[in-house]
Amino acid sequence: MYSKFAKWYDLHYRSLKDYEKEAERIDYILRKFEPKPQRILDVACGTGEHARVLSTRYGYQVDGIDLEPNLVEIAAAKNPNGEFTVADMRSFSLPRQYDVAMCLFSSIAYTQTEEGLETALKQIAGHLKPGGRLIIESWVDARRWNEGIVDASESYDEETQTKVLQAREGRTEGDLSILNIDYHISTPEGEIEFSEVHKLGLFSRAQLEDSFRRCGFEPNFIPEGVLERSIFIGKLMVG
Ligand SMILES: C[S@@+](CC[C@H](N)C(=O)[O-])C[C@H]1O[C@@H](n2cnc3c(N)ncnc32)[C@H](O)[C@@H]1O
Structure with missing residues (x-):
């Protein structure tokens, strides 16, 4: 969907969104987790701007996936220490497990339906270590x-x-x-x-929280203020 716009994505969104500030806030959240996360998967990473700041400024090891090859190419070029893969969040398979997965800037809503959402959440859960966290920045509430x-x-x-x-x-x-x-x-x-x-x-808060639970996450809702939109933090439940 961003295939044509990919080459101007950074020019445009970096003037509208403060990726440095957002990464600072994500680092603030990550530092509250025990043990402190090292390895992050950015699901729907776009051009890898959050990944770039989180790895260069805060020392995290960040990999990413995105459906759009032109965006992944940009993300990979600016994040030489990470693995960036063209993949659908509903069906990806990577050889690693992560401490944290994040899906920012409303990207989760591209799963469109509750079935799509839960397929993606299960897929992400399968790539997290026991007790791993998922941070989702949601789209507009229904x-x-x-x-x-x-x-x-x-x-x-x-x-x-x-x-x-x-x-x-x-x-x-x-x-x-x-x-x-x-x-x-x-x-x-x-x-x-x-x-x-x-x-x-269009998912409601209750719908997202129910889907989190059905996919093995204990949800914690944080209203607007941390990032531009509300976020949900899911902790992968053990067993
Ligand atoms: C609004 S952009 C956000 C990109 C990036 N996270 C950011 O903050 O700039 C939404 C992203 O979701 C990606 N996307 C949409 N559907 C997807 C899917 N099924 N699997 C993986 N990525 C997807 C798009 O290609 C696009 O990069």
């Missing part, structure tokens, strides 16, 4: 989804003189929130326009 959403964001890169304009329009299809995203990119070489449709599942 009750708070505003299907009339129409917004736009703009970013500019001095060095390449590239301007990215991203316009989003939302609608609802059953339990799915649909975002139609139009991009207009201006570069010294010319103008580029394309569109993407993103389909994200």
